[in-house]
Amino acid sequence: MATTPKLTAPVPAVAPAVDATGAIAVADVEVALESLSQWQLAWRRFKRHKMALMGLGIFGVMVGIAILGPILIPYNPLDIPGSPIPGGTGPALSHPFGTDNNGRDVLTMVLNGARISVAIGFFSMSIAGLTGVIIGAVSGFAGGLVDNLLMRLVDVLFAIPFLFVILVAARFFGQGSVVALILIFGLLSWPLIARLVRASFLSLREADFVEAARAVGVSNVRITFRHILPNALGPVIVAMTLLMASNIVLEAFVSYLGFGISEDQTSWGNALSNAQTALIFGNWWWAFFPGMAIALTVLSINFIGDGLRDALDPRARL
């Protein structure tokens, strides 16, 4: 740990050693007289993480594409032109990503797919995060019988082979609806978050500042949500970003199998779903571009998660 000789504010940040992932090797050295909130400090640390910033940029572009793309591109993703070309046509100027069997523009499918794929990732993550935080908080704060019951529920959800249930639920209940898929993904992926929250609650419950709050007469609900939760949130946010990435992949796989989004909507998985038969005829572009979109998004989210892990780690503040 480098020492800071002066206490003048703000000390110019010492350039930290950064590895390829951008993980900050040396904690940033900063003694500031201006007071910064936890979130401002976290943002400062996050900004040092080059790969995370890049991830944030790519992800921002993806979200921008999801919002603006369909407006800018002249084709309708579901519009089937008069004369379908079997096997589709390769990338060309008029169709930069080629067309599929029915003559639909793959670029349009990728742009439109961003909407549903990112939305499924985001909303299922939010549901999982909310459920996980509430159940973990109740479990960790209440303890005793409630804790025991809830943790047995978590055990059950952990022991179910995840993909089994997802596929069964998506096929039997999903019926091609986006909302159903979001609910299924969200309601089945919270146990990890609940465990994380519970673990930090168990240790924070005994912390001095909680003791102090209780002595002053703060209500249990307020202690839970105002005093303990913000301190327990770091690992949860990291886990949630990773969950979003994995749910985007999951949607793609479920739709690829034909159990996910129905044919009259476009997601990245849906765009891939008929690609396998087309691969045999050599039209790689149909599968390649939606897959690249998924891979890029997941990569950028994983980098963001990594940056957040360092930024939100309270020990990194030293």
Place this chain on the structure above:
Amino acid sequence: MTKYILRRVIQAIPVIFVISLVSFWLMIQAPGGPEAVFNQNPHITHEQVLAWLKRWCLEQNPDVFGVVREYLGWVGIWNCDAGSLFASSGLPNFFPTFLGGGTNGILHGDFGLSIFYSQPVSDLILSRLPATLILMSTATVIWISIAIVAGVTAAVRRYSLYDNAVTFTSYVLYALPTFWLGLMLIFAFGVTLRIFPPQGIIDARSSPAPWGTNAYWAALVANPIPNLLDIGRHLVLPVITLVAVSVAGDSRFVRSAMLDSLNQDYVRTAKAKGLPSSRVIFRHAFRNALLPILTNITLEIAAIFSGAIVTETVFSWPGMGLLFYEGVNNRDYFLLMGLVLIGSVLVVVANLVADVLYAVADPRIRYD
């Protein structure tokens, strides 16, 4: 220790019970049912559909009690033929068969019949087991070796160019969707270059008999080399797919476990004593890093069937993952239940093994 294991096993029973109940409930309550195949057939009357369902111990649009009856029938407590809790001998149906209980249900070791194949579920699963085992054991051995070598070497040369390259590669591989990587490999090596077969486990044209039949096994034993080579060629692409994605996560895990252990005081002491660095790395650091790695591997082995679903569907590999996919497609309740049961028992057992391994490998951990 024995007491601890026993307690964990007893705790696992209700977990498995709840899992099977919930999955059964989910499937039965979902709109539609296996009788949907008859919807298009005008010659089949409603009575025939009901009789057909009755054969499977199912009811059309069951109420809560109906679902419970169906579930208890699958478990072996309810006797569907008689419609009662008692076997024909008058004793409770869940009694062991040789004591006069029933013969249906898991409690009597009967997984039931597959609705789609009309074959015992246990036979179907057993017939698909070899393909999954071949694929998964090959992939697991390769990916664990690569992950350990890559992770340990990267940790030893922390922040070097090599370490950065390993880290970056694993990030990229980790982001690739497994099934998409499989598709791209099929396109590149199976379709364009034609080096490796894109699908299946054996070459249907050159093989002596269809995969999994007794004739095939006989031919395999009689003429092992060309047949094994054939399987080997088909193994390449699915194994690369599985290894690429799994190595990505595991090499990161091994690296961080190794870094933790390299930062310990005893490693510094060992270095200070002047021990050769290979001895420090392998005897002092790696042996201690092995503990979390072992646990992680155990847990991953339990997830093998989930992984198998992805790879096997992409490569049409005739294993249990593909069987599950077919089961979902055909609404094959009892087949799916059998697979879910096996999958969840595996997870529970792997968790237990991981905890026990922890105690065996680290004498500081004691379960009482």
